[in-house]
Amino acid sequence: MATASTGKTRCIRCNKEKATLRCEGCLQHFCFNDWEPHRQELTLKLDQIHVNRDVFRQLLTQQSEDSNNYSLIQQINQLEERSINIIRQTAEQARKTVLSRKDNHIHKLELKLNELTKQLRESREENDVNEINLQHFQEELDKLTRELNKPTNICIREEQTTFITKICVNITNFDEDTKWIQNGITIAGGNGEGDEINQLNHPTSICIDNKNDVIYIADAWNHRIMEYTHGQTQCQIVAGGNGSGSNMNQFNGPVDVIMDNKKQNLIICDCNNRRIQRWPLLNGSRGETIISNIDCCRIVMDNIGFLYVSDHKKHEVRRWKIGDREGLLVAGGNGQGNRLDQLDLPTFIFVDQDDSVYVSDCENHRIMKWIPGAKEGIVVVGLLGKGNGLAQLSRPEGLFVDSMGTVYVADSENHRVMRWLKGARQGTVVVGGNGCGNQNNQFSDPYGLSFDSQGNLYIADWKNNRVQKFSIDRSLTNLFI
Numbered sequence: 376m377a378t379a380s381t382g383k384t385r386c387i388r389c390n391k392e393k394a395t396l397r398c399e400g401c402l403q404h405f406c407f408n409d410w411e412p413h414r415q416e417l418t419l420k421l422d423q424i425h426v427n428r429d430v431f432r433q434l435l436t437q438q439s440e441d442s443n444n445y446s447l448i449q450q451i452n453q454l455e456e457r458s459i460n461i462i463r464q465t466a467e468q469a470r471k472t473v474l475s476r477k478d479n480h481i482h483k484l485e486l487k488l489n490e491l492t493k494q495l496r497e498s499r500e501e502n503d504v505n506e507i508n509l510q511h512f513q514e515e516l517d518k519l520t521r522e523l524n525k526p527t528n529i530c531i532r533e534e535q536t537t538f539i540t541k542i543c544v545n546i547t548n549f550d551e552d553t554k555w556i557q558n559g560i561t562i563a564g565g566n567g568e569g570d571e572i573n574q575l576n577h578p579t580s581i582c583i584d585n586k587n588d589v590i591y592i593a594d595a596w597n598h599r600i601m602e603y604t605h606g607q608t609q610c611q612i613v614a615g616g617n618g619s620g621s622n623m624n625q626f627n628g629p630v631d632v633i634m635d636n637k638k639q640n641l642i643i644c645d646c647n648n649r650r651i652q653r654w655p656l657l658n659g660s661r662g663e664t665i666i667s668n669i670d671c672c673r674i675v676m677d678n679i680g681f682l683y684v685s686d687h688k689k690h691e692v693r694r695w696k697i698g699d700r701e702g703l704l705v706a707g708g709n710g711q712g713n714r715l716d717q718l719d720l721p722t723f724i725f726v727d728q729d730d731s732v733y734v735s736d737c738e739n740h741r742i743m744k745w746i747p748g749a750k751e752g753i754v755v756v757g758l759l760g761k762g763n764g765l766a767q768l769s770r771p772e773g774l775f776v777d778s779m780g781t782v783y784v785a786d787s788e789n790h791r792v793m794r795w796l797k798g799a800r801q802g803t804v805v806v807g808g809n810g811c812g813n814q815n816n817q818f819s820d821p822y823g824l825s826f827d828s829q830g831n832l833y834i835a836d837w838k839n840n841r842v843q844k845f846s847i848d849r850s851l852t853n854l855f856i
Contacts, residue, residue: 388413484519491515549777551796555806555832558815559843562833563592563603563610568840570597573609578835578842580631580673580723580773580823584638590833591632591641592842593823598626600643600654603842614641614654614662621648623661631673631823636680644671644684651684665697675724683732685721692721692734692745705732706745706752713739715751723774723785723823735771735784742771742782742795756782756795756802763789766801773824773835785821785834792821792834806832806845813839 384395386406395404398413405413491512498508564575576596583590588605591613599615615626627647635642635653643652643662649669652662670688677683682695684702690711693702707718719738726732732745733755741757757768773785773792780797783805791807807818823835830847 480522484523487515487519491519549781549830551803553830554848555845556848557806557845559806559834559845560815561841562590562844563601564841565839572611575601575840575842577837577840578823579837581825581833581835581842582632582634582641583825583827583833584634585828586638590842591634592835593629593632593643595628595630595646598629600626600629600632600641613656614643614652614659623663626652631671633674633676636676636678642674642676642682644674646671651682666695666702672721673723675726677726677730678728683724683726685724685734687720687722690718690721692718692724692732705747706734706743715754718743718752722772725774725776727776728778733774733776733782735774737770737772740768740770742768742774742784756784756793764801765793765803768793772822775824775826783824785824787820787822787837790818790821792824792832806834815843818843 378397378399383392384404385392386395386409387403388409389406391406393406395406396410397404400417495512498504498512564573564578566574568574568576570576574597575592575594577594578592578601579595580593581590590603592601592603592610594601597616598619599612601610602613603610614632615624615629617625619625619627621627626643626645628645629643629652630646631644633642634640634656639656641654641656641659642665643654645652645662649667649671650664651666651669651671651674653665654662666682666684669684670686672685672687674685675683680697682697683692683705684695685692689708691707692705694705695702707716707721709716711717711719713719718734718736720736721734722737723735724732730747734743734745734752736743736757739757740761742755743752744755745752757766757771759766761767761769763769768784768786769788770786771784772787775783777783782795782797782802784793784795786793789808790811792805793802794805795802807816807821809817811817811819813819818834818836819838820836821834822837823833825833827833832845832847834843834845836843
C-alpha cells in the first residue's frame with residue numbers, strides 16, 4: 376500500500392527531490408520511476424517466502440509420515456543399536472574363546488589318537504596281541520571317547536551386566552501451551568510445623584535425582600536434609616538432624632541442597648554457619664566444609680563442576696572451583712542497590728549452557744541475567760518493579776530457565792509460579808495465584824522450584840511446611856524434548 380506525497384520529498388533510491396509515493400510497510404519515499412522496481416522486489420520476496428513455505432510443508436509432511444527420521448527417534452535407535460553391538464561383540468568374543476579352547480582340545484585328542492594308532496599298528500606288526508594289550512587299548516579308546524563327549528571345562532552363564540540401564544526421555548523445554556494440573560499433591564510434610572519424620576519446618580529448596588527417583592529437601596528450620604523416594608509414604612533424614620549447631624554432623628539453617636556432578640555427594644548451603652558443606656550420599660554421617668566464612672544464600676553447580684554461590688550480605692554471586700580460597704565475581708559486587716551493576720538480596724541462581732548467570736534479585740523484585748564477563752546485568756523479568764500484575768514480581772525466589780530462554784520463577788509474596796517466554800513483556804501464571812492459603816491450588820510463600828525428567832513441577836511451599844507436586848497435564852501439553 377502506498378500514499379502520495381503532496382509536496383516534493385527525496386526518493387530513497389535516486390536521492391532526487393521529486394513527487395514521491397510512500398511505502399506504508401517500510402515508511403520510505405520513492406519517486407514514480409523507482410516505485411515500480413520497489414514493488415517488484417517486494418513481490419519477489421513474497422514469492423520466495425511462498426517457496427520457503429512449501430519447502431517447510433514438505434519437511435513437515437516427511438516428519439509426519441516417517442517417524443523413524445525424527446531426530447529423537449534416531450537417537451533412541453542409535454542407543455538401541457549401540458547396545459545390540461555391545462551384545463554382539465561380547466557374544467563374538469565368547470565364540471572365539473570357546474572355539475579356541477575347542478580347537479586346542481581337538482588337537483590334544485588327535486595327538487593321543489595318533490599315539491594309540493601307533494601302538495595298535497606296532498602290536499599288529501609284531502603279532503603281540505594279548506588280553507592285557509587289548510584291555511589297555513580299549514581303555515584308552517574309552518577314555519578318548521569320554522574326553523570327546525565332554526570337550527572342555529568351560530561353562531556358559533549369563534552375567535547380570537546391564538548393557539543399557541534405561542533410555543531416559545528428559546523434558547527440558549515446554550511451549551507456551553504447556554499446562555500443569557492446578558491441584559498439587561503433597562509428597563512431603565503437610566502435617567504442620569514440626570520435626571517428626573512426616574513433618575517439615577520451612578523447607579526452602581529441592582534437588583531432584585531423576586536417575587534414582589529421589590528428591591532431596593532442605594528442611595531449613597529443622598536443620599536437616601530430607602530424602603523422599605518415589606513410592607515411599609514418608610521421608611528419611613540423610614544429613615544433619617542432630618539439632619542446630621556448628622559441628623560437622625550439624626547444620627544451622629541449611630537453605631539449599633544440590634548434588635555434585637558425579638552424584639556422589641550432596642552440596643549444602645549451611646547459611647547461619649556461613650559455610651558450604653559436602654556430605655557423602657553413601658553412609659554419610661558428617662560433612663566436610665569446602666567453602667567457609669561466606670554469607671551464603673543459595674548454590675548451584677554448572678556442568679564443569681564450578682560452584683556458584685549467592686552472598687546475601689555482599690549482594691553478589693561468585694563462582695568457585697572447589698579448593699579455591701576466593702571465588703570469581705560473576706554478578707553484582709557493587710554494593711546493595713538497584714542499578715544494573717547491583718543486586719539487593721540475591722537468592723536463587725541458575726546457570727545456562729552458555730554460562731550466563733540468572734539471579735533472583737529478591738528485594739529488587741526482578742530476575743537478572745549476567746553474561747560471562749559483563750559488568751552489568753540485564754533485567755529479563757520485573758522491569759515494572761514490585762507488584763502483582765502479570766509483568767511484576769514480589770520477592771522472587773526459586774528459578775529455572777530452559778534451553779529456549781523461558782524463565783520459571785517462584786513469585787513468593789504473590790503466592791504463585793510464573794513463566795516468562797524469552798523476550799515477553801509479561802508472564803503467565805503456571806500454578807497458584809489463588810491467594811495465600813493451604814489448599815492444593817494455593818501457596819504460602821513458595822520458595823524452591825524444580826522439574827523432574829517428565830516435566831512435573833515441584834515446589835517447596837515454605838510457610839505451609841510442605842513440598843507440592845504438580846503433574847504435567849498431558850491432555851493439553853505439547854512437549855519439546
